[in-house]
Amino acid sequence: MKSACATKYEQIEEPDMANIVDAVLEHEADDRPAIVGETRTTSYRDLVDLARRLTGGLRQRFRNDEDVCLVVSHPGLEESLALTLAGWSLGHRVAVLPPYLKSRELEYALEQCSPVVTVSDQTPDSAGSVAFRTLLDAPASDLGSSASEAWLETFTSGTTGHSKCVDRRVSRLSDDIEQLASAMGLSADDKVTAMTTALSTTSVLPALLAGSTVVTIPLQTARQFWKAISDTSITVISGTPYAYEFAGRKKPEPGQLKNVRMALTTSARLRPDTARRFMEDTGVSIRNIMCSSESGHIAYNSSTDEELLAASVGKTLPGVTVEVRDDAGKVLPVGQSGRICIKSPYTATGYRNDPDSSAAVFQGDWVVSTDVGYLDAQGFLYLTGRDDHKIHFGAAKLDPQELEDILLSHPAVDDVLVVGEAHVRLGQIPVAQVVTSRETEAAELLAYCREQISATKVPQRIEFVDKITKDFKGQPVRPKYVRFD
Template sequence: MPFLADPPRTLGTLVADAAARWPGHTAVEQDGHRLGFAELHLRVERAAARLAAAGLTRTSTAVLLFDNTVDCVIAFLAVARTGARLVTAEPHATPSQLGALADDLGRLTLIGRAERLAAVRASGPWPGPVVEVGEELEAGAAGPAAPAGPAGDAPFLHQLSSGSTGAPKAAVHTQDNLVRGAEIYRESFGYGPQDTVVTAVPLLHSFGLVAALVTSLLTGARLVMLGRFAPGRLLSELARTGATVLVAAPLAYDLLTRSGAAASETPLRLRLCLSSGAALHPDTGQRFTERFGVAISEVYGCTEAGIIASHRAAPGSAPAAGSGGVGRPAPGVEVRLVDDAGRDVAAGSEGVLLVRTPAMFLGYHDRPEATAAVLREGWYVTGDLARLDEDGLLHLIGRKDSFINVGGKKVNPVEVERVLLGHPLLTEAVVWGEALPDGGQRVRATVVSAGPVSAAELGRHCREHLQPHQVPGQVEFVGSLPKSSSGKTRRAEVAAAAARGTAGTIDQGGARS
């Protein structure tokens, strides 16, 4: 791919190039407030100059309480322009969570909207500089010039992993990583200045940041940020803006198809719908295609490596229900499947998935052992079990470290979850292994139902499709599953929450106790 040979670039050069090519074209928009590329460039330069005057340098670290707002986008790009290191944090992060970041990363400049900063200050003074986004950050045309541009291959973004399987770690990316990730989206999906991209996912996470913000800056696309999510609000923005691209999580697509607002007669211009963060249920994809006339393209990737593979849906096509494939490797991405000894497996066989991408992270901040465990000779060890079929389609089997040991037999929780979700009254399911006193495990499930269903009925359903050792021995019914802001289920929290919940037991006869 030609972009692989390009020298390292920065987000600042991306904004400057866009301002030169499309000066009057809308760059970012929220609630009808538009900012053109030339004005965006000017405001980023002013904000960067003020941050530098306030002491933010290439040896500094800032934390941004990243809302999906124009002001926060400017602050993000301004920090990048200074060359400082940046942590993107949840806008509602608590003082204790921010304090833990400071313990890990050192003295932090805190940046955010006024109301977010007020909530932090309410618990006591912040031990470092505090900068409010908006007019205060960008005020005054006069003053010092923005600092010289940083190196594109220097450590920049400290992006917290989702924590879906345990405590989050800070994956360190360069600015060039983000630009190359955007180029992969451009090559894969044909973004251009003719596109209007609506994002219904947080920009602070990898999917929203690269697929929506950075790719729009690279290609001249107009980026519309939804802000507060509601199905009716999203639908009205898609119609009002004439959106051609939607970046959203599976939950948003599901809620759109279930919402009464989705019956609106307003025609949509969508040509591309991207979904990531969790597996898209085939029924959701089918219903969305039937209602809106466009298929959903799934994206498989991770914080550490960016986009890995995608299933590019053909215009007007229906999703391949039950195929299990996550798509073909993205442009510039290499994949390997290896056994436990690190040897390549035979074609068509299952193995641990290793990837090498142009958007690869540098490692985990101050975690040399964790970094060494996942980076091997330039390859990132995803921890996912997968296989490649004869057509080059990548199929995920499950996570190697999540398999459940039942009497020496390995149970793939993903397989059990698929069976559970085949029941018409279940909308969500997480399967996990409960440790037993003898050192073994038993299969447990935590589910969300759309109507009355008993553990006995679920037991009968599972026994029709699974072997006896795969059937959950206990099931817990909950109103919702804990999720990150990107829509990914926090599996590590499910087991702990289940210990405090009321569970229904599936015994051999299928009765609930």
Template sequence: MDVSELPGFYAIAAADPGRIAVIDTDGTRTSYGDLLARVNQVSHGLRARGLGTGEVVAGVLPNGIDAVVMLMATGQIGLYYVPINWHLTPSEVAYILADCDAKLVVTSPEYAVPGAEIGIEGLAEGQPAHAPDERTCGAVMWYTSGTTGFPKGVQRPLPGAEPEAFLPLNTWFLGEVVDLRPGAEVHLVTSPMYHSSPCSHTQFALHLGHTVVIAPRFDPVKILELIERYRVSNAMMVPTMFHRMLQLPEDVKGKYDVSSLRQVIHTAAACPVAVKKQIMDWWGPVLYEYYGSTESAVAFSVKPHDWLARPGTVGRPAPTFEVRILDEDGKRLPAGEPGLIYVKSSMGTFEYRKDPDRTAASMRGEWYAPGDIGYLDEDGYLFLCDRRTDLIVSGGVNIYPAEIEAALLEHPAVADVAVIGTPDEEWGHNVLALVQLVEGVEPGPELTAELLEHCGPRIARFKHPKAIEYRSRLPRTPTGKLSRSKVRADYLGENTSSSL
């Protein structure tokens, strides 16, 4: 039997220790055996620090071997692992650490967090390399923001069994959705592992016995070089990456051999039909797409040939998932009629950590609403009409207007503010802040620079507005709620008209 068909990373590493597990950002190679030894040492080290089943460990770590070790170590001793975006400000990181009740934080010198463990060496030092006793499956708890802009942990119940008992269902699911199978395959990590999809694909590549190649950052030429050098067979990307790939000169695109690619999975944002077709003209029919959320996981999926037959779809319900399209009154809508998407799966539930009200508000009985509008065609394929009303998706990253508005409203010159996303060919959307100033304050370049500087210590740079424009008044409902839909419609209407 191919050892790749054993149930997951820990068993594969024990049976075939010489297999290459990780090729790090600097080219360093780590075997499955060496990775398992370090994972076991860190597992023992975490327990030696007093961490027990159900407790939380956080990591503010760059992509690399330490991030992989923390993922796999917590995954076999029943801990929740919280990967944190290293672009966040100290106050944003502190909020997540307090909310998740992290008992220990692991970081690196470049992303130092007060009181955190610097690197995993201290956890591993002096610890045995054999498997810990009483192994039990852990889980990753990602933090995601809602309309309030305050992130909440998406927490799933721990299965209460050793990883080997739980993994076959997940690897089967991944195979059904994106045709990933055990074997001598090579997975390329192109995105930060603090995002749910890159993190999950890294983890399951190892559970399938694949070699994980970690790109130091996303650079179109570097990605092509890595694909050719390591004969990469599968990768996870976001549509912005495809757009940047297509902007390369034809002689550069033709220089690299990408024939090893079999699955390039994309998610996180809508991919323009033309972009997706051009990538498949170049790479072949290898683009697999899925749609879901941190809460729902992979709810819909579509394989290349099915997408080519129905351009624009995000697929049919994934295995174990059911879907309903409902109107505002909860009435089920027929095929072709847009409404709010609801999904349900038998694979498990979630809750927002320490926020039962928000958990309840996201559900209709057993059905979860990702918050997007879409419709099903006659064959059950989902087509999205719009993202969440207020959510801005830029480069595959979710940006929440309320959080930016709250930061700007702290400035004494700002009376009111509305943040919206404006269409951008490469990024999907850019962040635009429409500001109503306090009476007597005059707009100008100096004030704009001051407002942007004001955002610096409050929100991460990727959330900063790309532009600030001024308005004499912003529309609010009779109850005082900002009508972002009207702001967006008015702005896009004005700018579309002015460009004709």
């Protein structure tokens, strides 16, 4: 499936930049660490060897012209990354999902990017799945450049839920990643944090393209976080706004950030007061990166002005154009807030299996986002709100309708509305307003949710109400526009 704007984008002359697979192959004889985890270290040589073995397995399992999406769900970043590189080198679609998904969430994701074949450390060999170990049984094969038709599939609500599957050519992704790595000045000397084992396009992929080392650092306690930064000699901290809120609970010890040259944030809006406090506590400035699954990387803040670093997501990256429009589509002047629209040669081409949603967002050469903000006279972009009903809970973007569907399936629930409640550290928290047909406890409903969905999406509170307010169409009156503080 291609969106209506795909043909126009293909007419744009794209820069000749490094291909992600080729960039990793350049380091195939290198014993330097590519990925450092809590229990093991994987060199670039090891990563390429694993990717070659998986390429051999994929060649035996699939035809080159077979249109399937490889859905990778493995707990190891090394395995997920190697399988992604192997899939791309053969021209496959690849989607990487976290391994902790409940069956309901996984089923929805698979439906969005069908036809699919799942690959994990636990899946059996069948028509719709293949075990990771099975792919390793085949002879190794050459790992070449990403094929011209290779794709990355990502999901708009974090990774799951009532989300849409975004189609993005790997050629565009590679160019986008190369541009970001260049803007950040990444090199083989850098050690870059990854807070999860996800295939991040703002930390993992730019670091590997530049030959840097990716270090996975889980968020357990603030003390542990700062100690890990020091012990692994991190030079570039890359994290979500929640990671900085979390780490800010305790100041680092003197000297723990002696190797850090840069801190980056993305995924959601970082509160300016959090950025200012971090700079005061550490002496390190946090630089915003604005990006989305649909648009790729949009803006980067390279300013030396601390107030601009705290308040703005930066200026648009080369080749990217931003317009701020009103509800009628009219371009607004400098300083006026409106819907942020993006034109870029690095964007996705649409939502897989969803032409209606594609037409609404991918309009001609433009991606119409739900972000609201304005540009100043110097070209710096500021975010002032969102024009959607998603709940930005820490690093996750939750669709309230998914949570409502779960609760409505409980026999005691007659009606429900899930809303985002403002929270100082997390941005918003999901709160469920519930109408019940019989007496029940909040703990029972929360336990029921935990059985159905990932823990990060369970409502933080249940409120029992007499009724849910509906509009004239019978739809719940749902808060939509969210203005940032």
